[in-house]
Amino acid sequence: MLSTDEDAQFWTFYRKTSEALFRKAYRMCRGHQADADDAHQRTYLKALEHWPTVSGLTDQQRNAWLATTLTREVLQIWRTPHRSRETGSHDDAGQQPSVAVGADSADAVFAADRYHKACQGIARLEGC
Secondary structure, eight states: OOOHHHHHHHHHHHHHHHHHHHHHHHHHTTTOHHHHHHHHHHHHHHHHHTHHHHTTSOHHHHHHHHHHHHHHHHHHHHHSTTOBTTTBOOOTTSOOOOOOOOTTOHHHHHHHHHHHHHHHHHHHHTTO
């Protein structure tokens, strides 16, 4: 969990780098808005997850970390089998996939909640 100062540093970093990174994601996804949004959001979720390490990098190193992570996320999106570009990912039964969390896993529930809150924060900043 991030301290208040770390949280503020992350969101400052996000606001400084988000627009340029999205443009890069959009180009990498060949104009596919949904894929660019997914890759962009996943990249910042990874940055949030690894913020104690990422925050210690220089600006140049952070930008390189973002570019590398974005590239990996775009590749992962394009590797996902049976992905419907118009409607999002679905399993073989046509259902949206969900994250399975065991009832005895408090850490997994906490992580899922943190992930959800980060997604909401990013969506608010992006005006979604």
